[in-house]
Amino acid sequence: MRKTIIIASTILVFILFIIFFVSRFKNQSPATSNQSLVTPTAVILEEDQESRIRNQELVNSALSFTPYEDENFRFDYSAETNKLVVQEKTPEAREKFFEWTNQNGLPELAGNPELVVFENQNNNLTIQQFNNSDQDFDPVIDFLNIFLNFGRGEENSNQNFPTSNLQLPNQTSNLQPPTSGFIYYAQCDSPYADLPLPDGSCNLCQAGCGPSTVAMITASYLGPNFNPQTIVDMYKSRGFLLSCAGSRYSDAKSLLQSLGLKTTDYLVFDYESSDQVVSDFKKYLDAGWTFFTLANFKENGGGHYFWVTEIDDTGNIWAYDPYYGRFEAPPINENSRYPYPKYRLAFGVKK
Template identity: 60%
Template sequence: MKKTIIIASSILLVLLLVLFIFSRFKKQGGNINELPSVTPTTVPLTNLNLLTESDKNVFNRALLLTPYEDENFSFDYSPETDQLVVHEKTPQGRDKFTEWANMNSVSELINIPNLVTFTGQSTFNPTLDTKFNPAIEFLNILMNFGRGSGDLKAPDNINPQNPPSTISPQLSDFTYYAQCDSEYAELPLPSGCNNCNAGCGPTTVAMIAASYLGQNYNPQTIIGKYQTLGYELSCAGSSYIDAKSLLESLGLKTTDYLVFNYEPADIITSDLKKFIDAGWTFFTLANFTDTGGGHYFWVTDIDNQGNVWAYDPLYGRFQAPPYNENDRYPFPKYRLAFGVKK
């Protein structure tokens, strides 16, 4: 009798397994043609070194407009892909970006996929089939029979999600000027273009001079001094040598040049922090793309975590200063700096 029960139980278990496998196969086979097709919204990445000079010029002009965000889209530079990224927040996102690009004289972006990547909010999230299957339920009961329910307890080794960043800069009384989106944006440079296009050098000098010497200095007065002294200031930008000479002529102290080999923040901060702790700040030159030109900003502090806090005339214009340059890591890649103080 006992042997008969064991044989019958085995046969029942085999039948249940066959029924389970058959039901799974049938369900999967019936859904194959129901899966929606997923169309990628990003364009293939292309090495920016392959761009024409005209395209590089468009890229650099567009870079000056980053970051930008409104209710329809966001626009920013991605160091990881070395591309400009448009994230469409609404169904009208791409059309609104096109209008915005036309208004800002970078309409060429629309037709050059090498320069810009579009991303959307739509993602494919398959839904689990929650229909009741008696064979599966019975099999689950049979397989778990005698184990008991136990206490529902979360594993002890689950790592909690990282808390939101609480990094905050040390406040200062320094003066901030923006080269774009400000009253100084349209100031003409002596040899062409305007302050928004290529005025990061004189705008940075103006912030340093105003902070240490008084509010008589601003981008307009500093651009005037560049012109009076015959310093180069054009669509190609300006020279750090001239910036150093001008600051010294105003009575400020400077250090020798610290030269870096396009290195990220974690490589150069230990050198700069020694001077920062001694009361120096830094007029700094760095690159924010591997193919673009340099950009000047004023490093005012480096904290114990290696965050580089700066008065950045371009990238820092959308928030109260100072701006954390490490937000774009591994950019900026540092090229040169010199210390300055009163």
């Protein structure tokens, strides 16, 4: 009898174990099945985007060496094309530049037409410059470029900027320009239009909105002895970049300061329209400042400099524009091309 009880108990325990195991399996199997369907994924950058980010890193690394000049070449950066420019001064310039890149830990710049543009002794480009219209807009790269290259901007005024008939809601077409009494200089259709720039291959009309704007500011604040000719001569004597590639806003700021004018820190904008920047401008303008300004007039075009002198009660931005203002009495209403210009940078200036 005792033996029978032991056998029955063993069988009962075994049955209970089987029931427990089956119950556990049923409760867990759906979750296990669902988990098995989850496949880990990784965010992989597209090959071209990886290449562009790598190129941007190389450019940023090279910025610490700019500007550089020796007896063979001059090395500098162009913010408009986001390229490094090598001006060849001797026949051995390119070979010496390659040696220099190796010595300074920048060997990837050698023979890299995506990043480096060469200008020969006659200042003609020997490698095609980067065409912004063929590049997809990448906000990450553009944002890095603005802030990592802060203070090194350039302009290129030989662009055919489109105009727009779109108007702000508070704008009327028969607005009368405010009377400021400042001196105006046009970069084109003027006695200075054919003034050669220091590199000899471009003139004021083609790429001179920077010095033309500086000339208007200095003549208005310091006297009519300043004009585009005297300003171009100052750029040349100080070794400032002024060529078909444009000019640097940092050089304009430096020149204005050296002549005794006061300037503010840079105001940096992310290609913003007039209604987005007007409040920032107005605070300074109400305190007596005017603005040396850099903006774009088409989506993928180069930058253009002009001088913002006033904002009216309805938010219209009035400026002495060396290119677009040449056919009418200054200042002109820059809002007439809304949503352009797209503002990129400005600094205040006053006497």
